Amino acid sequence: MTIARWMPHRPHSGPAHVQVMAHRGASAAERENTTLAFMRARELRSHAVELDVRMCASGEMVVHHDPALADGRVLNTLNISDIPDEVPTLAAALDACAGMWVNIEIKNDPSEPDFDPSDTLATLVVDYLRTRGAPDQWLISSFRRETVDSVHRLWHELPTAWLDMGVADDAADALAKDLLGSGHQAYHPYVKTLTRSVVDTMHRNGVAVNTWTCDDPVRMAELVSWGIDGICTKVPNVALEVIAQAS
Numbered sequence: 129m130t131i132a133r134w135m136p137h138r139p140h141s142g143p144a145h146v147q148v149m150a151h152r153g154a155s156a157a158e159r160e161n162t163t164l165a166f167m168r169a170r171e172l173r174s175h176a177v178e179l180d181v182r183m184c185a186s187g188e189m190v191v192h193h194d195p196a197l198a199d200g201r202v203l204n205t206l207n208i209s210d211i212p213d214e215v216p217t218l219a220a221a222l223d224a225c226a227g228m229w230v231n232i233e234i235k236n237d238p239s240e241p242d243f244d245p246s247d248t249l250a251t252l253v254v255d256y257l258r259t260r261g262a263p264d265q266w267l268i269s270s271f272r273r274e275t276v277d278s279v280h281r282l283w284h285e286l287p288t289a290w291l292d293m294g295v296a297d298d299a300a301d302a303l304a305k306d307l308l309g310s311g312h313q314a315y316h317p318y319v320k321t322l323t324r325s326v327v328d329t330m331h332r333n334g335v336a337v338n339t340w341t342c343d344d345p346v347r348m349a350e351l352v353s354w355g356i357d358g359i360c361t362k363v364p365n366v367a368l369e370v371i372a373q374a375s
Contacts, residue, residue, distance in 0.1 A: 131261070131262065131265055132175065132176070132227060132228050132229040132265065133229055133262070133264040133265060134147075134176070134229045134231075134264050134265070134266070134267045134287050135147075135264075136287070136313050136314075136334070136336055137313075137314075137330075137331055137334055137335060137336040137337075137357055139331065142375065143352050143371050143374040143375045144371070144375045145357070146351075146352055146356060146357065146358065146359060146367075146371050147175040147176055147338070147357060147358040147359075148174050148175050148176070148358070148359055148361065148364045148367040148368055148371070149174070149175065149176040149177065149178045149231055149338060149340075149358050149359065149360040149361070149364075150165070150166075150168075150169035150172070150174040150176065150177045150178065150228075150360075150361070150362075150364045151178050151340065151341045151360045151361055151362045152165060152178060152179060152180065152193065152362075153165025153166040153167075153168060153169050153177055153179070154166075154168035154169040154171075154172055154174070154362070154363075154364055154365075155362045156343070156362040156363045157172075159214065160193065161179055161180060161191045161192055161193055161215075161216075161221075162214055162215075162216065163216050163220060163221065163223075163224040166179070166221060166224040166225045167224050169225075169228065169364055170225070170226070170227055170228055172364050172365045172368070173364075173365075173368060174228055174364040174368075175228060175229065176228050176229045176230060176231060176267075176358070177225045177228050177230050177231070178230075178231040178233065178340070178360050179191050179221055179225075179230065179231070179232060179233065180192060180193045180233045180235050181218050181232055181233065181234055181235065181249065181253060182195065182203050182204070182235050182242060182249070183203075183204060183242070183244075183248065183249045183252065184203050184204060184206050184207065184208055184211060185203075185204055185205055185206055185207050186206075186207040186208045186209075187252075188208040188217055189217060189218035189219075189249070189252055189253065189256065190203060190208070190211060190215050190216070190217055190218065191215065191216050191217070191218060191221045192215050193235070195235070195237075195240045195241050195242050196241075197211075197212070197215070202241050202242065203242065204241065204242035218232075218253070218256065219256070222260065229264075229265050229266065229267065230265065230266055230267070231266075231267045231268075231269060231289075231338070231360070232253060232266055232267070232268050232269070233268075233269050233270060233291065234249055234250055234253060234268065234269070234270040234272075234275050234276075234279070235249075235270075236249060236250070236270060236272045236275045237271060237272065238272070245274075247274070247275055247278040250270075250275050250278045250279050250282065251278075251282060253268065253279070254268075254279055254282040254283050254286065257283075257286065258283065263283060263285040263286040263287065264285075264287060266286060266287065267287045267288070267289055267313075267314065267338075268286060268287065268288050268289070269288070269289040269290065269291045269314075269316055270290070270291060271290075271291045271292070273290055276288045276289065276290055276312060277310055280310065280311040280312065284311060287313050287314070288311065288312045288313065288314070289312060289313065289314035289315060289316050289336075289338065290307060290312055290314075290315060290316065291316045291340075292315065292316065292317050292318070293317070293318045293321060294317045294318050294320075294321025294322060294326075295315075295317065295326060297323055297325040297326060297329070300325065300326045300329035300330060301329050301332075301333070303315070304329055304330050304332075304333035304335045305333060307335055308333060308334065308335060312335075313335065313336060314335060314336040314337070314338055314357070314358075315330055315335050315336070315337050315338075316337075316338050316339070316340060316360075317337065317339055317340075318339070318340065319339045319340060319341065319342045319347065319351075322337075322339050322351075324354045327354045327355060327356060328354075328355075331355065336357040336358070337356055337357050337358075338356075338357055338358030338359070338360060339351060339356060339358070339359060339360065340360035341360050341361060341362065342359050342360070342361050342367075343361055343362050343363050343366070345366055345367075345369070345370050348361070348366070348367050348370040348371075349370050349373075349374060352370060352371055352374045353374070
């Protein structure tokens with residue numbers, strides 16, 4: 129199977145360059161962050177999958193958005209044998225994503241019970257990805273800037289992105305320069321706060337912009353017209369249709 133690779137921003141490349149990232153897999157069709165959701169994303173011809181990784185008490189990396197299971201048990205207090213089968217390990221998740229590149233979000237929020245200021249999980253992720261071949265199969269992101277900084281220090285060739293709720297138009301240039309200066313290649317802003325000015329500013333600086341989470345085809349079409357690099361969505365089939373219509 130051909131290995132899919134994440135590509136940095138490419139100026140003037142048109143709608144066909146827009147990458148569709150299945151948010152936690154094809155999560156409108158299957159339970160989020162499961163191997164079924166990831167395989168459905170591939171069936172729908174997504175370019176990529178976005179998923180969330182955490183660490184359990186026994187040290188394994190597991191794919192789950194929230195720090196706790198639905199029954200309230202916190203993941204970092206559980207051994208891997210205590211975790212339901214539908215919660216995949218990172219290894220199983222990446223196997224299910226074969227043929228797509230993967231945006232791995234490292235969950236490390238200071239307000240959550242599994243917060244780790246030492247970024248042990250970042251180290252585990254990087255060490256594991258080194259065993260799986262070329263670094264450009266992956267794009268690593270986190271809301272915690274220190275975490276993505278740690279990832280870049282650990283493996284300079286591994287593409288990294290900062291997740292954010294948004295930046296003001298007049299602050300975007302400084303942010304873009306800061307991201308580039310820190311070795312990061314992409315910015316991941318919340319779709320509801322994203323403006324065309326921010327996209328243009330990031331692109332002038334050579335920073336890719338992948339936005340989350342957009343399921344509205346009208347907004348998708350607008351983003352495509354702005355030259356967005358990636359759209360993270362629960363409905364990748366809809367995004368692909370929008371891109372095809374714009375091409």
